[in-house]
Amino acid sequence: MLDTKDILETIQMIRDENLDVRTITMGISLYDCASDDATRLCTKVYDKITKLAEYLVATGERLEKRYGVPIVNKRVSVTPAALIGATLDEAGYLKLAHALQNAAETVGVNFIGGYTALVHKGMTESDKRMIATIPQALSETKNLCSSVNVATTKAGINMDAVRLMGQIIKQTAFLTKDEQSIGCAKLVVFANVPEDNPFMAGAFHGVGEPEAVINVGVSGPGVVASAIKRAGDCDLSALADVIKNTAFKITRVGQLVAHEAAKELNIPFGIVDLSLAPTPAIGDSVALILENMGLESTGGHGTTAALAMLNDAVKKGGVMASSHVGGLSGAFIPVSEDAGMIAAVEKGTLSIEKLEAMTAVCSVGLDMIAIPGDTEDDVICGIIADEISIGVANTKTTAVRLIPAYGKKAGDRVEFGGLLGYAPVIPVRTESPSVFIRRGGRIPAPIHSLKN
Amino acid sequence: MKAIISVTGKDSVGIIAKVSAVCATYNANITEITQSVLHEYFAMIMLCDISDLSVSFSTFSDKMTELGKASNLEIHAMHEDIFNSMHKI
Numbered sequence: 172m173l174d175t176k177d178i179l180e181t182i183q184m185i186r187d188e189n190l191d192v193r194t195i196t197m198g199i200s201l202y203d204c205a206s207d208d209a210t211r212l213c214t215k216v217y218d219k220i221t222k223l224a225e226y227l228v229a230t231g232e233r234l235e236k237r238y239g240v241p242i243v244n245k246r247v248s249v250t251p252a253a254l255i256g257a258t259l260d261e262a263g264y265l266k267l268a269h270a271l272q273n274a275a276e277t278v279g280v281n282f283i284g285g286y287t288a289l290v291h292k293g294m295t296e297s298d299k300r301m302i303a304t305i306p307q308a309l310s311e312t313k314n315l316c317s318s319v320n321v322a323t324t325k326a327g328i329n330m331d332a333v334r335l336m337g338q339i340i341k342q343t344a345f346l347t348k349d350e351q352s353i354g355c356a357k358l359v360v361f362a363n364v365p366e367d368n369p370f371m372a373g374a375f376h377g378v379g380e381p382e383a384v385i386n387v388g389v390s391g392p393g394v395v396a397s398a399i400k401r402a403g404d405c406d407l408s409a410l411a412d413v414i415k416n417t418a419f420k421i422t423r424v425g426q427l428v429a430h431e432a433a434k435e436l437n438i439p440f441g442i443v444d445l446s447l448a449p450t451p452a453i454g455d456s457v458a459l460i461l462e463n464m465g466l467e468s469t470g471g472h473g474t475t476a477a478l479a480m481l482n483d484a485v486k487k488g489g490v491m492a493s494s495h496v497g498g499l500s501g502a503f504i505p506v507s508e509d510a511g512m513i514a515a516v517e518k519g520t521l522s523i524e525k526l527e528a529m530t531a532v533c534s535v536g537l538d539m540i541a542i543p544g545d546t547e548d549d550v551i552c553g554i555i556a557d558e559i560s561i562g563v564a565n566t567k568t569t570a571v572r573l574i575p576a577y578g579k580k581a582g583d584r585v586e587f588g589g590l591l592g593y594a595p596v597i598p599v600r601t602e603s604p605s606v607f608i609r610r611g612g613r614i615p616a617p618i619h620s621l622k623n
Numbered sequence: 624m625k626a627i628i629s630v631t632g633k634d635s636v637g638i639i640a641k642v643s644a645v646c647a648t649y650n651a652n653i654t655e656i657t658q659s660v661l662h663e664y665f666a667m668i669m670l671c672d673i674s675d676l677s678v679s680f681s682t683f684s685d686k687m688t689e690l691g692k693a694s695n696l697e698i699h700a701m702h703e704d705i706f707n708s709m710h711k712i
Contacts, residue, residue: 239701
């Protein structure tokens with residue numbers, strides 16, 4: 172029989188340390204829905220999603236009961252809208268956005284991702300039409316998520332797209348101003364976007380993916396933070412082992428759930444995303460992990476080193492626990508979704524510059540950061556360009572999910588509620604990068620992209 | 624199929640009897656029990672065969688949770704695979 176200690180450890184992780192499976196995300200290909208008639212396309216999209224994902228939520232709930240572990244989110248990601256809607260005009264794209272929203276409501280998922288364009292090397296005319304509709308689409312829907320990939324290490328950075336996204340983010344903030352500019356929380360700008368990411372708002376079903384797939388995102392910052400606390404006074408090699416052991420256990424839960432969900436839904440298993448995704452719940456915080464590692468406050472000197480070590484150990488521990496690893500895989504540092512990050516911003520120890528540095532060594536990027544509503548479009552473009560450059564130069568994913576909260580200034584607070592949490596508005600530099608941004612064109616791919 | 628039922632809380636008379644009664648009601652066959660009492664704190668782990676359960680495992684698990692609430696104990700019924708996955712390579 173199993174060891175009593177092990178059994179009680181698992182129960183403690185779930186009950187006291189917020190161990191959960193963060194998301195089961197079903198990826199669905201919509202290629203076969205393409206049509207030059209918007210109504211016909213939308214009907215096919217709605218029918219396909221609601222047929223394939225009909226039992227997704229029920230299956231998630233059943234597995235949650237069977238294993239006693241919460242499965243917080245059930246979600247759907249689809250083929251990028253700009254690809255299947257290439258023949259549509261703007262009104263057609265908006266119709267598609269509503270069809271995706273309706274399908275999400277029917278199957279009962281809390282987010283549907285894939286209102287997406289991949290424009291890292293250049294924009295097609297249909298990409299431009301689709302991107303132009305993002306602000307309205309996000310303001311008229313509740314559960315739809317949008318993402319735009321503006322750069323890859325192979326292609327370089329499409330600065331025309333970066334410039335456009337600065338404007339799109341500001342328009343989205345304006346159109347959702349009555350809800351604290353929440354539309355921007357559902358919009359991500361990426362470099363090197365993964366095509367099998369189960370986490371929102373950046374999930375979509377990539378071009379090389381099968382008909383349908385089950386991807387799972389694990390979590391567990393609270394479990395890692397507690398394990399580090401229990402480890403007490405040990406050196407960093409020993410601490411790395413503690414993190415690896417814990418990440419292994421967390422990931423095994425994700426692998427089990429992914430495997431069983433795939434079996435029950437009769438859809439192939441794709442990947443497990445080895446991520447530490449915080450929630451606003453007390454203790455379920457990546458910042459708390461860094462502080463338990465020995466920092467006085469997240470954002471102080473030493474933060475980047477601690478985060479780099481954490482991120483590496485999570486991957487090393489997790490990779491052996493899963494048969495296929497993918498997605499974003501790494502520690503997330505979304506400010507509004509992490510009570511410790513919020514506290515560090517409020518104390519003034521965590522700045523946007525430090526957050527940018529941290530993103531060079533962990534998963535994702537400048538995530539869920541509220542900035543003053545009057546931030547110039549070009550300044551936002553400058554923030555995007557900086558963050559995207561880190562991803563391109565380091566051959567990793569980076570992303571920007573900024574909320575220029577309409578009518579708010581530095582020091583104010585933006586409340587989203589639920590998993591999205593709340594965010595103190597963080598000050599940003601106001602010196603203009605306009606001349607640089609408006610040059611347009613492409614920043615060439617770095618030399619190390621030439622690997623062949 | 625096997626499930627692990629874990630029971631923790633303050634010790635009192637009849638805990639095993641109550642949990643066993645629910646197992647019997649829904650046809651869960653208890654195959655192993657370990658329990659310890661430390662400073663009035665009671666911890667029991669029960670291994671059950673649930674192949675012939677008369678209700679769905681979800682319902683069985685809910686009944687155990689209800690019993691826990693009524694008896695001021697923490698009772699969890701979970702499929703053994705989660706423990707095997709986490710603690711065995």
